[in-house]
Structure formats: structure tokens, C-alpha cells
Amino acid sequence: MIRALAAILRRDLVLGFRQGGGAAAALSFILAVLVMVPLAIGPDQNLLQRLAPGIMWLTLLLAVLLTAERIFQQDYEDGTIDALVSSPYPLELLVCCKAIAHWLGTGLPLALLSPFLALMLNIRESSIPVLLAAMILGSLSLSLLASIGGALTAGLRRGGLLVNLLILPLYVPVVVFGVSASLAETTPQGPAPSLLVLVAVALLSLAIQPLASAAALRAYLR
Amino acid sequence: MQVLANPRRFLGLANAILPWVWAATAIAFAAGLYLALIASPPDYQQGETVRIMYVHVPAASLSLAIYVLMALASAIAIIFRHPLADVAARAAAPIGATYCALALITGSLWGKPMWGTWWVWDARLTSMFVLLLLYLGYISVWQAIDDQRRAAAIARIVALVGVINVPIVKFSVEWWNSLHQPASILRAEGPAIDPSILWPLAIMALAYGLLFLSLHLTAIRNAVWSQKLKAEHLKGVSAR
Numbered sequence: 001m002i003r004a005l006a007a008i009l010r011r012d013l014v015l016g017f018r019q020g021g022g023a024a025a026a027l028s029f030i031l032a033v034l035v036m037v038p039l040a041i042g043p044d045q046n047l048l049q050r051l052a053p054g055i056m057w058l059t060l061l062l063a064v065l066l067t068a069e070r071i072f073q074q075d076y077e078d079g080t081i082d083a084l085v086s087s088p089y090p091l092e093l094l095v096c097c098k099a100i101a102h103w104l105g106t107g108l109p110l111a112l113l114s115p116f117l118a119l120m121l122n123i124r125e126s127s128i129p130v131l132l133a134a135m136i137l138g139s140l141s142l143s144l145l146a147s148i149g150g151a152l153t154a155g156l157r158r159g160g161l162l163v164n165l166l167i168l169p170l171y172v173p174v175v176v177f178g179v180s181a182s183l184a185e186t187t188p189q190g191p192a193p194s195l196l197v198l199v200a201v202a203l204l205s206l207a208i209q210p211l212a213s214a215a216a217l218r219a220y221l222r
Numbered sequence: 223m224q225v226l227a228n229p230r231r232f233l234g235l236a237n238a239i240l241p242w243v244w245a246a247t248a249i250a251f252a253a254g255l256y257l258a259l260i261a262s263p264p265d266y267q268q269g270e271t272v273r274i275m276y277v278h279v280p281a282a283s284l285s286l287a288i289y290v291l292m293a294l295a296s297a298i299a300i301i302f303r304h305p306l307a308d309v310a311a312r313a314a315a316p317i318g319a320t321y322c323a324l325a326l327i328t329g330s331l332w333g334k335p336m337w338g339t340w341w342v343w344d345a346r347l348t349s350m351f352v353l354l355l356l357y358l359g360y361i362s363v364w365q366a367i368d369d370q371r372r373a374a375a376i377a378r379i380v381a382l383v384g385v386i387n388v389p390i391v392k393f394s395v396e397w398w399n400s401l402h403q404p405a406s407i408l409r410a411e412g413p414a415i416d417p418s419i420l421w422p423l424a425i426m427a428l429a430y431g432l433l434f435l436s437l438h439l440t441a442i443r444n445a446v447w448s449q450k451l452k453a454e455h456l457k458g459v460s461a462r
Contacts, residue, residue, distance in 0.1 A: 148383065152363075152376050162366050165359040166380060169352040169387065176348075204386075212379050219375030 004089050005097045012101035015074075023109045026063035030110065033059045034120045045122050052121035053131060053182030056114055057175050060107075060135060061142060065171075067106050068146030069163050071098060072154035076220070081154065085221050092210035095217065099147035099209055107139030127182055130191045134181040137198040138174050144205035145170045151213035155220055173201050227305055229446045236443045243436045250429035257422035265419075272419075274332040280427040282325035282350065284434060286388055288318030289353060292360070293385040296378035306442065308374040311381060312364055313441035317434055319357035326350060337401055345394035346402035349387060356384040 016023065037055050041048055075081050084094050114135045115128045123131070149167035156162065181194035226232045258276035265272035292311045299307035329347070330340045341347065360380050367373035395404045406414045413420055 152379065153366075156366055162359070162362055165355065165362060169355045169359070169384065172348065172352050173390075208383060212383050215379050216376060219372050219379075 001089050001093075004087070005093065008094060008097045009101045009104070012098055013105045016101075016105035023106045026067050026106050026110055027113070029063050029066060030059045030117060033062070034117055038121065049122045049124060052118055052123040053127065054179050055121055056118050056123075056131065056135070057138070057178050059117075060110055060114070060139060061171055061175060063110060064107055064139065064142040064146050065164060065167065067102070068150050068167065069153060069160055071102050071147050071150040072217070073150070076154040081217055082221060085217060091214040091217065095147070095151065095213040096206075096210040099144050099213070102147055103140055103143035107143040108136065111135035111139040127185060130185065130195075131182050133195060134178045134191070134198055137195065137202050138178040141174045141198070141202045141205045142171065144202075144209040145174075148209055148212045148216070151216035154217065174198070177201065224302075224304075229306065229449070232306060233443060233446055236439045240436065240439055240443070243432060243439065247429060247432040247436050250425060250432050254422060254426040254429045258426055262422045263418055268336060271332065271335055274328055276422060276426045278325055278328040278332060279423060280430040281321045281328065283427060284430045285318050285322035285325055285350075285353065285357075286391060287431075288314050288321065288434060289357070289381075290385065290388055292318065293381045293388075296381040299374070299378055300382075306446075308378070309442050309445045310438070311377065312374075313438055313445060314434075315357055315361050317437050317441075319354060319361065321430070321434075322350065322354045322357055326354065342401050344400045344402060345398035346391065346400045349391040349394050352387055353391060356380075356387060360384070 034055075038048055041051065072081065075084070085091055087094065111132070115132055118128065118131060145167055148170070149163040152166060153160075153163045177194045177197045181191040181198065184191045184194055226235065254276070259273055262273075262276075264270050292314050295307045295311035295314070298304050299311070326347075329350075333342075334340050360377060363377045363380055364373050367376060394400060395402055407420070407423075415423070
């Protein structure tokens with residue numbers, strides 16, 4: 001079974017990097033936004049610095065959301081989902097593996113690049129470690145929740161509209177606590193409480209995602 | 223519950239009790255609105271503006287309860303495959319969404335004179351807005367998927383994944399420093415409201431609940447009837 005999971009991981013990562021999708025598409029979107037935002041805000045560097053964590057989270061969120069539908073849409077079209085559902089391995093494990101693959105291919109690279117990207121937003125150097133930690137944790141949750149949305153809307157013609165409406169409410173805690181971790185530098189407790197809540201959200205997403213995605217995929221093949 | 227699984231028996235029961243439920247709703251609203259708007263005392267701090275509470279609070283509590291009901295119905299659909307469970311969940315969603323929107327709008331109207339702002343992104347208001355989005359997402363699942371059985375399967379998952387928001391809404395005013403006031407009724411120390419205000423509030427809550435029951439039973443009845451019509455239509459088509 002480990003070989004099956006490894007095969008899925010490798011397949012999704014290779015497909016993601018090869019077709020210019022996944023991390024590359026998300027990265028180009030983020031770069032476009034990060035170039036435009038300072039121009040849109042104007043020359044006030046202090047304002048830009050204060051807004052930098054929020055803007056980073058916003059762009060990460062939108063980038064993961066953009067690539068969310070593709071997780072299962074292509075597999076629905078070429079019949080991979082049929083193969084997954086009818087395989088002897090537990091479907092929950094297989095879809096969890098797909099979501100982790102999305103994280104490794106899209107979410108984690110963006111999170112690791114976030115310190116450099118944040119420099120474009122004039123972020124304070126002291127905020128970067130917290131931002132990095134929060135982004136790594138948050139991107140895991142975002143990828144897992146996005147794959148729930150992708151599974152729920154796989155095969156729908158107008159699925160894109162629905163995915164955003166379904167996933168956005170689930171993203172709210174990630175963004176709220178992600179930004180509060182960056183903003184908590186000056187408070188006495190520091191960023192630790194917010195980071196711990198991010199860990200909790202990531203663990204909860206890890207628990208829910210296999211069940212929800214597997215149930216959604218089975219619904220499409222009944 | 224299994225007794226009501228037979229749609230015809232459900233129709234019989236619904237037809238029998240629905241007029242009484244509507245009558246009870248009308249009486250409860252008449253009594254509640256009279257007590258709330260006329261007979262109850264003004265607040266010592268807020269004056270007459272406190273009367274928005276009688277519209278705002280029951281709508282908010284009921285919208286939470288209806289979402290829990292939807293999630294429960296979805297769970298029953300998954301576990302027991304009760305034929306009317308999906309219908310019940312689908313019928314409850316628009317009513318719950320309307321109550322939620324009503325709570326947000328009346329809360330906003332109340333907040334402007336009281337807090338000085340139409341809206342603030344604190345924990346309670348944000349989580350209630352998230353609840354409205356969850357309701358709208360649930361309703362749009364039924365609209366977006368053509369195959370009704372698939373739509374039912376997806377909708378169940380959406381309802382169950384979203385139920386985690388309900389305790390967040392309930393405890394948001396305790397866990398965070400919120401502009402919204404903390405719990406005054408369902409607390410460990412008991413209600414903190416004077417009976418002269420608590421009783422009109424309770425009767426309005428009962429009225430909202432009875433209104434939900436009337437609308438819900440009517441909606442389920444409509445759904446069962448439209449299923450029968452479709453079946454008859456198909457029978458007619460195949461008989462030709």
C-alpha cells in the first residue's frame with residue numbers, strides 16, 4: 001500500500017510541475033498581485049509594511065483556491081477517480097495522499113517562498129520567521145480544505161462558483177489566526193497562541209479531509 | 223421517525239396538524255409582538271431601541287438551531303437512509319438562511335445607534351456571516367447539481383462539515399473580546415435578564431420556532447407532492 005501512496009504522490013507532483021500548473025501557476029498569480037498591490041496602495045511605505053502580512057495571506061489563499069478545483073477535475077475527466085474508488089486501498093487514504101501532494105506541490109513551495117515575496121511588501125525583517133511558520137501551517141490547512149472543495153465539485157460544469165462559496169467559510173479561521181500570529185509580535189504572549197491554533201486547524205483539517213473528500217467522490221460514482 | 227418514513231403517512235400527519243400549527247404561530251406572534259413592542263418596559267440604558275432585540279435574538283438563535291437540524295437530518299440520511307431526511311434538510315435551509323440574514327440586518331440596525339457602527343469584524347458577527355455563507359453554499363449545491371441523488375450526497379457532506387461553525391458562533395463571545403455582548407440566557411449562572419424582558423423574548427422565540435415548523439412542514443409537503451407529480455407524469459409518458 002505504501003507503494004500505491006507513493007505512486008499517487010509522485011504522479012500528482014510530476015503532473016503539477018510538468019503542465020505548468022500547480023506551483024508555477026499559483027506563483028505567477030502571486031507575483032502579479034504582489035507587483036500590483038504596492039502600486040495600488042500608493043507610496044506610503046509604513047502603510048504597506050502594516051498591511052504586508054494580511055496581503056501575503058490573501059494572495060496565498062487566492063492562489064490555493066485557484067488551483068483547488070484542478071485537484072480532482074482532471075482526474076474526474078480522465079477516469080482516474082474511477083480507478084481510485086475501485087482500488088483495494090481505502091479511498092480515504094488515497095484522497096488524503098492527493099491533498100498532501102497538492103500541498104507539497106503548491107502550498108508548501110509558496111509558503112517557503114513567502115519570506116522573499118514579503119520583502120516586496122516592505123515587511124519588517126523581525127516578522128519573517130513568524131510569517132514563515134504561520135504560512136507553512138496555514139498552507140497545509142488551505143490545501144486540505146481546498147481539496148474538500150475540489151472533491152465536492154469535481155465534474156460540475158459550473159463548479160468554480162460553488163467551490164469558492166463552499167470553501168471560503170472554512171478558510172476564515174486560517175486567515176484570522178494566520179494574520180493574528182504576524183500581528184502578535186508586540187503582545188506579551190507573542191505569536192505562540194495563534195500558531196498553536198493554526199496547528200489545531202491543520203490537525204482538524206487533516207482529520208476531516210479524508211472522510212469528506214472520499215464521501216464526495218463516492219457520491220459522484222454512484 | 224421510522225413511522226414518518228412513509229411519505230403518505232407523513233402527508234396525512236402534515237395535513238392534519240398544519241392548520242393548527244399556523245394558528246398557533248399567529249397567536250404566538252400576536253402575543254409576542256404585543257408584549258415586545260407595547261407591554262414590556264424600555265431598557266434603563268438603551269431606552270426603546272432595546273425592542274429590536276425581540277426581533278434580532280430569536281432570529282439568530284433559531285438560525286443556529288435550524289443549521290443543527292439540517293446537520294442532524296443529513297446525518298440521519300447518511301446513517302439510516304431515511305427517505306425524507308434529505309427533503310427535510312433541503313426544506314429547512316432557505317428558512318434558516320432568511321432567519322440568519324434577518325439577524326444580521328436587524329443586528330446592524332441595532333448596532334448603529336448602540337455601538338456607533340453598522341458592522342465590525344469581531345468573532346460573533348464574522349462567524350454569523352460565515353453561517354449565512356454556509357447556508358447559501360448548501361442551497362447552491364442543490365441548485366448546481368442536476369442529478370438529485372448526487373446533489374443529496376454532496377449536500378449532506380456540506381451540511382456536516384459546516385456544523386463545526388455552530389459552537390464557534392455560540393462561544394465566540396466567550397472566547398474572544400467581542401463587541402457583541404456576552405451570553406445572557408444560556409449561562410452557567412442562569413439567565414441575567416429580568417423576567418419582564420425575558421418572557422416576551424421567550425414568546426417571540428416560540429413564535430419564530432412555530433413559524434419555522436409551519437413553513438418547514440409546508441415545504442416538505444410540497445416536495446413530496448412534486449415527487450408524486452413527477453412520478454405520475456412519468457407513468458403517463460410511459461403508458462402512451
